[in-house]
Amino acid sequence: MMLRRAFFLWLLPAAFLLPLWLLIGWGVFNAGGWALLWVLVLAVPGVFVWQLVLIALIRARGTVRGHRAVSWWDVLGVGTWQALVVSLGFFRPEWWGLAFFLAVAVGVAVFWSSLWQLWREARPSGVLLRTREGVAFLPPTGQPAAETTAPDVIIVSEQREPPATGRF
Numbered sequence: 649m650m651l652r653r654a655f656f657l658w659l660l661p662a663a664f665l666l667p668l669w670l671l672i673g674w675g676v677f678n679a680g681g682w683a684l685l686w687v688l689v690l691a692v693p694g695v696f697v698w699q700l701v702l703i704a705l706i707r708a709r710g711t712v713r714g715h716r717a718v719s720w721w722d723v724l725g726v727g728t729w730q731a732l733v734v735s736l737g738f739f740r741p742e743w744w745g746l747a748f749f750l751a752v753a754v755g756v757a758v759f760w761s762s763l764w765q766l767w768r769e770a771r772p773s774g775v776l777l778r779t780r781e782g783v784a785f786l787p788p789t790g791q792p793a794a795e796t797t798a799p800d801v802i803i804v805s806e807q808r809e810p811p812a813t814g815r816f
Contacts, residue, residue, distance in 0.1 A: 652717035655727070659706065659718075663699035666733050667692040673737030683739055695733055698755055702726060705762035709769050719765060725758035 670691045674683055706712055706722055718726075732751035736744065 649715075649717055652720070652723060653715075655723050656712065656716055656718050659699070659703045659726070662730060663696055663703065666699060666730060667696045669734060669737045670695065673739060677737075677739045679739035691736070698759075702729075702758060702762060705759070705766055709766050711769060721761055721765065722758075725754065725761050729754045729758050 670687050673679070674687050679687075706718055706726075712718055712722075729751065732747055732754055735747045736751060738744075
């Protein structure tokens with residue numbers, strides 16, 4: 649749980665630090681002019697926006713907000729995507745194309761995984777509601793009302809008795 653909470657806290661700073669790493673990596677590893685054009689025009693805004701989209705989808709889930717921790721699928725998917733983005737910042741021509749292709753493919757897969765988790769959690773599931781405080785019962789909705797019949801009427805008539813004359 650601690651790793652998932654740490655990853656939850658890492659998501660927002662990653663939206664700023666990953667694009668910054670691509671820019672720093674270009675300068676440190678002497679990637680060249682065309683790479684700078686790619687970094688400034690496509691990579692920095694693309695990674696920033698994609699990370700924000702993933703954050704929105706992940707944090708939209710009630711369990712993530714309630715526990716302040718992402719799911720293990722989020723850790724696996726987003727962590728893999730972020731590792732691939734970091735690898736792009738090294739600008740090694742031997743494996744850069746493959747890393748780029750994998751980063752795009754994993755990014756799209758993480759998007760659909762997050763969307764699927766959001767959909768699965770948001771659809772009506774039945775009887776139990778999980779909250780931070782525990783579990784609460786939800787009565788089923790949309791059941792037909794019980795057939796109403798006229799209530800039985802009971803009439804009670806009072807009879808007066810003369811007061812008792814004896815002492816107790």
